[in-house]
Amino acid sequence: xxxxxxxxxxxxxxxxxxxxxxxxxxxxxxxxxxxxxxxxxxxxxxxxxxxxxxxxxxxxxxxxxxxxxxxxxxxxxxxxxxxxxxxxxxxxxxxxxxxxxxxxxxxxxxxxxxxxxxxxxxxxxxxxxxxxxxxxxxxxxxxxxxxxxxxxxxxxxxxxxxxxxxxxxxxxxxxxxxxxxxxxxxxxxxxxxxxxxxxxxxxxxxxxxxxxxxxxxxx
Amino acid sequence: xxxxxxxxxxxxxxxxxxxxxxxxxxxxxxxxxxxxxxxxxxxxxxxxxxxxxxxxxxxxxxxxxxxxxxxxxxxxxxxxxxxxxxxxxxxxxxxxxxxxxxxxxxxxxxxxxxxxxxxxxxxxxxxxxxxxxxxxxxxxxxxxxxxxxxxxxxxxxxxxxxxxxxxxxxxxxxxxxxxxxxxxxxxxxxxxxxxxxxxxxxxxxxxxxxxxxxxxxxxxxxxxx
Numbered sequence: 001x002x003x004x005x006x007x008x009x010x011x012x013x014x015x016x017x018x019x020x021x022x023x024x025x026x027x028x029x030x031x032x033x034x035x036x037x038x039x040x041x042x043x044x045x046x047x048x049x050x051x052x053x054x055x056x057x058x059x060x061x062x063x064x065x066x067x068x069x070x071x072x073x074x075x076x077x078x079x080x081x082x083x084x085x086x087x088x089x090x091x092x093x094x095x096x097x098x099x100x101x102x103x104x105x106x107x108x109x110x111x112x113x114x115x116x117x118x119x120x121x122x123x124x125x126x127x128x129x130x131x132x133x134x135x136x137x138x139x140x141x142x143x144x145x146x147x148x149x150x151x152x153x154x155x156x157x158x159x160x161x162x163x164x165x166x167x168x169x170x171x172x173x174x175x176x177x178x179x180x181x182x183x184x185x186x187x188x189x190x191x192x193x194x195x196x197x198x199x200x201x202x203x204x205x206x207x208x209x210x211x212x213x214x215x216x217x218x219x
Numbered sequence: 220x221x222x223x224x225x226x227x228x229x230x231x232x233x234x235x236x237x238x239x240x241x242x243x244x245x246x247x248x249x250x251x252x253x254x255x256x257x258x259x260x261x262x263x264x265x266x267x268x269x270x271x272x273x274x275x276x277x278x279x280x281x282x283x284x285x286x287x288x289x290x291x292x293x294x295x296x297x298x299x300x301x302x303x304x305x306x307x308x309x310x311x312x313x314x315x316x317x318x319x320x321x322x323x324x325x326x327x328x329x330x331x332x333x334x335x336x337x338x339x340x341x342x343x344x345x346x347x348x349x350x351x352x353x354x355x356x357x358x359x360x361x362x363x364x365x366x367x368x369x370x371x372x373x374x375x376x377x378x379x380x381x382x383x384x385x386x387x388x389x390x391x392x393x394x395x396x397x398x399x400x401x402x403x404x405x406x407x408x409x410x411x412x413x414x415x416x417x418x419x420x421x422x423x424x425x426x427x428x429x430x431x432x433x434x435x436x437x438x439x440x441x442x443x444x
Contacts, residue, residue, distance in 0.1 A: 050318065050350055062307055069313045076306040089294040093282045100284055101268065134268065 005030035006058040008044050010037055012208045014107075014159030015067035016055035017198050021155050022071045024194035026078040068099055071155055085152050095146055098138060099156035105131045106160055114170040114209055115218050125171050129178045136182045143188060150192060154185075158195055161186040165202035166209045221278035223248035226262050228255060229419050230427050232376035233285045234273035239372050240289055242413045244296045286316060289369050301368045315355045315362060316373045322347045329392070330384050330428075331435040337390075344392050348377075352401045360407055367411055371404075378405040379418050387428040 007023070007030055009016035023030055035044055035054050047056045047063035056063050057070040059077070064070045075084040085092050109131050112124035135157065139145055145153035164175050164186075176183040189195045213219050223241070225248050227234025241248050253262055253272050265274045265281035275282045275291065282291045293302050303309050325347055328340035351374070356362055362370035377393070385391050395402040408414055 050354060059307070064307070064310045064314075066314055066317055069310050069317065072313070073306055073310040076309070089291055090277070090280050090282070092294065093287050093291040096287045096290060097282070097284055100287060 003028070004058075004060050006033060007031070008033050008035055008041070008047065008054050008056040008058070010035050010054045012163075012200050012205050013054060014163065017159035017162075017200070018067040018155050019055050019057055019070050019074070020198035021158070021194050022074040022084060024198055025082040025084065025150075026074060027081060028074070028078060068103065068152070068156060071152065075152075083149075083151075084155065086146060091146070095152040098135075098145060098153040102135070102153070102156040105134075106157070110160065110163065110167060113167045114213070115216075121171060125173055128167070129175070132175065132179045132182055136179050139181060139185055144185070150189065154189055158186060158189045159199060161190070162199040162202050163205050163209075166206040169206060170209065170213075222276075224251060224276040225249070226251045226253055226259075226265065226274040226276070227272045228253055230424060231272060232380050235417065235419070236285050236372050236375060237273045237275055237288050237292070238417055239375065239413060240292045240301060240369070241296075242417060243301065243367070244292065244299050246292070246296050286320065286373075289316075289372065293369065301363070301372070303363075303368070312363070312368065312370050315351075315370045318351070318355070319373050326381075326384075329390070330388060330432065333436060333439060337388075341390060341392065345397075348392060348398055348401060352398050356400055356404055358400070361404065367408065367414075371408055375408065375414065377401070378408045378414075379421070380424065383421065383425045383428045386425060387432045 005023070005028055007016070007019055009020070009032065011034060020032075033041070033043075035041060037054070040052060044054065044056060045052055047058055048054075048065045051065065053065075055067055055070065056065050057073070058064075059073075064073045071084060085095055106128075109124065109128040113121065113128050116124050142148075144150045145157075168175055190199070223246060225234065225237055225241070227237065227250065229252060238250070251259075251261075253259060255272075258270060262272065262274060263270055265276055266272075266283040269283060271283070273283075273285055273288060275288045277291075277295070282288050289301075293300070302312055325340055325343045328336060329344050332340060355370070359365075361367045362374065381393060385393070393402060393405070409418070
């Protein structure tokens with residue numbers, strides 16, 4: 001029986017990008033469905049009744065919610081090709097630790113950069129850069145977070161790269177000047193088709209953020 | 220076999236989770252009690268990113284963050300499995316573990332605030348518990364099915380720490396009439412020998428919660444008290 005794979009997503013979502021990258025890495029064919037977050041589909045509400053959020057991966061009718069859980073699921077089910085997690089338990093723990101760090105720290109800090117003004121924004125930028133520097137430190141001189149191969153931590157973070165243009169424009173700063181190695185890493189990731197085809201266009205993201213700011217009265 | 224060490228704090232459900240997982244698998248380890256007001260050099264060296272407990276050290280290799288530690292334990296010592304074999308069921312287990320993590324601020328607010336803020340937290344906490352009971356536990360004996368697993372371990376704090384918090388705050392969340400299945404789960408969970416033998420002393424915990432609660436209330440902005 002052929003696998004039926006559906007992804008419920010919203011284009012600018014960094015979380016959706018993670019799943020798209022994992023599916024592309026494994027060469028899995030799937031149906032992509034864009035959700036209107038102001039008018040969520042009955043399928044989304046049925047498949048993620050607890051959070052009612054995207055992304056949701058649906059495999060043969062069964063939903064997997066939460067992006068990093070979905071990425072690990074994809075890695076376990078389609079294990080013959082392009083491993084996303086290493087096989088050694090300690091290295092797996094390191095990959096999961098840093099993917100978890102990205103989840104704990106990056107989203108909230110980044111949001112504060114575009115959602116605030118004045119002194120608050122300056123503090124937000126400082127915090128955001130500090131977090132990126134910690135990640136840059138962990139990357140070191142390795143081509144990817146996991147070493148020679150692109151893996152879970154890379155997947156957890158790279159989606160934010162297409163949001164950098166929006167952060168930099170709204171925050172009036174340059175991420176590359178503060179974290180050149182991280183930008184070099186991001187460009188290296190973008191050379192992979194699985195990444196370049198999964199990330200949203202930075203201008204689309206910028207327009208989206210502008211729309212959110214207007215709606216929330218945050219201009 | 221390489222040495223296993225756990226850095227923890229007696230009152231923390233996070234370090235207790237790690238202890239439960241190791242004991243359920245029969246893994247021998249040394250436990251080091253940390254003083255959070257005077258963290259050891261070892262702890263700071265092993266967890267430079269967060270400087271928190273628990274940390275598991277295997278050989279000289281540290282693993283931090285309890286969720287990551289539990290996965291590491293499961294994969295390093297696969298005997299007496301605590302996660303399902305099936306990939307889909309494993310994803311469902313991880314979903315509930317993450318749900319618990321995401322909702323912890325609600326329970327922190329329940330314990331640390333007062334007035335309107337606390338009322339809001341109580342309402343949210345009750346919704347969370349209802350979802351957990353209906354969609355997470357359902358009619359199963361344990362979250363893991365017939366035997367306890369990582370999801371049960373992750374929610375172990377509900378079975379022992381919550382009652383102390385409720386007593387000190389003076390508000391009960393876990394009513395047997397409104398959450399009968401969770402209530403039964405608590406009883407079943409605490410009857411598992413490894414759990415029963417590895418719980419902090421309830422009197423000591425209650426005294427500890429009293430001191431904490433006094434401090435939190437004292438530190439609240441005056442119009443929230």
